[in-house]
Amino acid sequence: MMRSTKSPFELKPKYPDFKKVEATRPAFDPSLPIVYTQTPDPRWEYGKGAISSPQACSSLESSHVEIDPYGSDRAMIDNYRLLVSGIPRPISFVSTLSKDGTPNLAPFSYFQLVDHDPPTFVIGFSARASRPKDTQKNLIETGECVINVVSDHFVEAANATSLDVESSISEWGLSGLKSLPSATVRAGRLKDSIFSIEGKLLEMKDLDYHGHAKQGKPVGSLAVIQGTRFWVRSDAINDHQDEIDLSVMRPVVQLGGIQYSRVRETFELPRPSLATELAREGSNLANFMKK
Structure with a gap:
């Protein structure tokens, strides 16, 4: 799993010999194209609810299980496993420099874009009993970083930077990835x-709401x-410089355990506008607006 082994979340390996299991699987095919399909229900109408599918039928027949994340018999590692298996996350690959100039490179799946004006991002650092992560320490001391989005062509190299090496050892060399100069920060950006x-x-906020x-x-x-x-590879950006080509970027998403997913199939679903939907021929939205 793409995380530092210095984390307090020490998980048992899923497989006794992963390489042996992996050898039985189909080879990774980097040439597979991005496929655009229809939406799950192109004929969906207002008020229809979920589509008819095995998942939908199961949800109607099955009840939900209530889980107290703070239950006396529930360990925090159980919450970790549950959350990462239920919430797919983009991966940020963060480059920083220590106060003395030592470069660091580390992946984080607690990451998200939260606004565009100004462009604002958040990175979460899990609670640790041992020393703070080097990335967190470097951010506090220097206030600078580069967030590199992970694509499938360097996912193994990114994963290698999770090794629990001393802060004096640079993960750049371990991974074989190359650094390029940045424009507004001292930390290097990822050429790959x-x-x-x-x-x-802007802020490093401790999540200590309960006096821990x-x-x-x-x-x-x-x-x-x-x-x-922003830095975008020239073959991935459009002429107006406002859209990245998914077929070039091929981002990787982290799932539960040691599972990852790449974007291979997608569909487009325009956001509805009230005026447009009311004027659309065949729309039943007006029936709901009268209620």
Whole structure:
């Protein structure tokens, strides 16, 4: 799984010999195209609800299980496993420099874009009983980073940077990935990444809402970062420089356990406009607006 093995979440391996299991699977095919399909129900109408499918039928017949994340018999690792298996996440591959100039490179799946004006991103750092992650320490000390989006052509190299090496050892060399100069920060950007974002730290927020620090317990943190420069590979950006080609970028998403997914099939679904939908021939929206 793409995470530092220095994490307090020490998980048992899913397979005794993963390479042996992997050898029985089909080879990865980087030439597979991005396929655009119809939406699940192109004839969907207002008020119809979920489509008729095995998943939908099952949801009607089955009840839900209530889970208290703070239950006395529930370990935090159980919440971790549940959340990462239920929420697909983009991966940020963060480059930083320490105060003395040592480069660091590390992947994070607690990551998201939260606004575009100004471009604002968040990276979550899980609570750790041991020393803070080098990325977090570097962000606090220098206030700078580069967020590189992970694509499938360098996912193994990105995963290698999760090794629990000392902070004096650079993950750039371990991975074999190449660094290029940035424009607004000292940390290097990833040459192999289709899309990179230079950023400045706005705030490092401790997530200590229940007094864990006073109890001697580890506390998670949230970094709020403002994007200061974008870098997009020339063959992936359109002429207007406002859209990245998915077939070139081929981003990787982290799922539960050691599972990842690449975007191979997609559909388009325009966001509805009230005026347009009311004027659309055959729309039944007006029936609901009268109620």
